[in-house]
Amino acid sequence: MQVTETKLKGCYIVEPVKFGDSRGYFFESFNERTFNVLTGTETHFVQDNQSFSTRGVLRGLHAQAGEHAQAKLVRVLQGAVLDVAVDVRPGSGTYGQYVAVELSAENNRQLFVPRGFLHGFVVLSEVATFFYKCDNFYNKDSECGIHPLDQDLAVDWQIPIEELLLSDKDKEAQSFAAFTAQVVK
Numbered sequence: 001m002q003v004t005e006t007k008l009k010g011c012y013i014v015e016p017v018k019f020g021d022s023r024g025y026f027f028e029s030f031n032e033r034t035f036n037v038l039t040g041t042e043t044h045f046v047q048d049n050q051s052f053s054t055r056g057v058l059r060g061l062h063a064q065a066g067e068h069a070q071a072k073l074v075r076v077l078q079g080a081v082l083d084v085a086v087d088v089r090p091g092s093g094t095y096g097q098y099v100a101v102e103l104s105a106e107n108n109r110q111l112f113v114p115r116g117f118l119h120g121f122v123v124l125s126e127v128a129t130f131f132y133k134c135d136n137f138y139n140k141d142s143e144c145g146i147h148p149l150d151q152d153l154a155v156d157w158q159i160p161i162e163e164l165l166l167s168d169k170d171k172e173a174q175s176f177a178a179f180t181a182q183v184v185k
């Protein structure tokens with residue numbers, strides 16, 4: 001496993017070591033011991049999630065607040081997505097900045113999104129199956145988010161706006177400014 005820190009501290013690109021032979025390939029998609037040594041974290045995942053989406057589906061930008069905050073290790077089993085992690089850790093020197101990484105079934109790349117980040121992705125391929133591990137359980141009442149097309153965050157989703165498909169919840173999400181006003185209260 002190779003781990004590379006992004007420009008956002010604590011947010012890592014993870015690339016597994018792939019063994020190919022005449023049968024196909026093998027790789028360890030997650031190894032807690034190696035992962036924790038290479039990231040210097042004590043991450044322990046407790047929930048796996050999977051979603052399927054068609055091209056243009058944009059899920060995000062989501063987080064869970066307070067004691068229900070989740071770190072996520074995300075990857076793509078089928079297709080390709082642009083995955084986005086936004087640093088909204090109060091007091092962070094990179095507050096409001098984001099990283100965008102293409103994750104696909106071909107590149108087997110994973111992104112580790114630490115607690116205190118918003119997360120979202122848009123599907124670039126015809127369909128995509130998305131898989132992620134979480135280090136804290138789902139808690140509906142703690143869900144929070146920011147509108148993915150917020151103009152202050154200005155995420156470049158690489159897909160024309162008219163082709164994007166959002167859930168009703170995401171369409172109604174608050175602005176980055178409103179979110180930040182709550183954080184600093």
Ligand SMILES: Cc1cn([C@H]2C[C@H](O)[C@@H](COP(=O)(O)OP(=O)(O)O[C@H]3O[C@@H](C)C(=O)[C@@H](O)[C@H]3O)O2)c(=O)[nH]c1=O
Nearest residue numbers: 049051059060061062063072119120121138139167169
């Ligand atoms: C996230 C989640 C949802 N659900 C349910 C609630 C709802 O009825 C249905 C669909 O939920 P959502 O519309 O929130 O699904 P979705 O928009 O895919 O939400 C996910 O988006 C990505 C970007 C993330 O980072 C995740 O943490 C999560 O927020 O699944 C669970 O039962 N457990 C879970 O962990």
